[in-house]
Amino acid sequence: xxxxxxxxxxxxxxxxxxxxxxxxxxxxxxxxxxxxxxxxxxxxxxxxxxxxxxxxxxxxxxxxxxxxxxxxxxxxxxxxxxxxxxxxxxxxxxxxxxxxxxxxxxxxxxxxxxxxxxxxxxxxxxxxxxxxxxxxxxxxxxxxxxxxxxxxxxxxxxxxxxxxxxxxxxxxxxxxxxxxxxxxxxxxxxxxxxxxxxxxxxxxxxxxxxxxxxxxxxxxxxxxxxxxxxxxxxxxxxxxxxxxxxxxxxxxxxxxxxxxxxxxxxxxxxxxxxxxxxxxxxxxxxxxxxxxxxxxxxxxxxxxxxxxxx
Numbered sequence: 001x002x003x004x005x006x007x008x009x010x011x012x013x014x015x016x017x018x019x020x021x022x023x024x025x026x027x028x029x030x031x032x033x034x035x036x037x038x039x040x041x042x043x044x045x046x047x048x049x050x051x052x053x054x055x056x057x058x059x060x061x062x063x064x065x066x067x068x069x070x071x072x073x074x075x076x077x078x079x080x081x082x083x084x085x086x087x088x089x090x091x092x093x094x095x096x097x098x099x100x101x102x103x104x105x106x107x108x109x110x111x112x113x114x115x116x117x118x119x120x121x122x123x124x125x126x127x128x129x130x131x132x133x134x135x136x137x138x139x140x141x142x143x144x145x146x147x148x149x150x151x152x153x154x155x156x157x158x159x160x161x162x163x164x165x166x167x168x169x170x171x172x173x174x175x176x177x178x179x180x181x182x183x184x185x186x187x188x189x190x191x192x193x194x195x196x197x198x199x200x201x202x203x204x205x206x207x208x209x210x211x212x213x214x215x216x217x218x219x220x221x222x223x224x225x226x227x228x229x230x231x232x233x234x235x236x237x238x239x240x241x242x243x244x245x246x247x248x249x250x251x252x253x254x255x256x257x258x259x260x261x262x263x264x265x266x267x268x269x270x271x272x273x274x275x276x277x278x279x280x281x282x283x284x285x286x287x288x289x290x291x292x293x294x295x296x297x298x299x300x301x302x303x304x305x306x307x308x309x310x
Contacts, residue, residue: 057088089147090115094108094112
């Protein structure tokens, strides 16, 4: 790369890595398409139709970074991705409402489409047009988080009013969301600790982890009693707490603890860091054994309150 500055030409070199994930993206999109087809062929009702539409939209916006062989291809991929996100997030919110409420009013069907602004904001982030630099990305990061607390609030307010079958469907969604969170947190931890060129592979596994949600939707509609879902919720919630705690430990404590270990024990800082990580990993089963009864009691008391409320 040649950079001209103040009449001088500076030379800089950057090593570019090959973008290797096309096969994984295609496999992920095929899986989402198959799940959508299963819902459309073997199920009926608005819930199944909305879920199938969501899976198709997820395959559209989940293609990965908008990279193309030419400038025109990159522009087309970027446009498709942004349009997909404009449609996907409103449908996510509508699907959450359908699981909680069943039938929806015109207002409940209409207001989620205000989230379609996500697409134009993301487009401005990629193209640099419209809003000032970095503001589109901050705005996008805020907007994509909106459906999660809204759907969580709806579930908390109306869970006790839902019939038993719909409560189990909600539990399926909750367990799948927690499992996706675990995938994502572990991917971030791996990326933080890994210094080799293959660390992006595990990050992409986190994206594959989002197929867990569509699979949970399909099972919740077809085979809601295939496993004891209440037990699965307890297990995934416990592991999610451990994963988030591990991530926070690595973020705020691992470096000072590794430094202290190297100072007092005479080992290198990298060796101290490795020893601490191994110790945390070995202690995870013990922590799970201690946490699981607490999580189980908390969820059981919430379920009991829902039963009384209904």
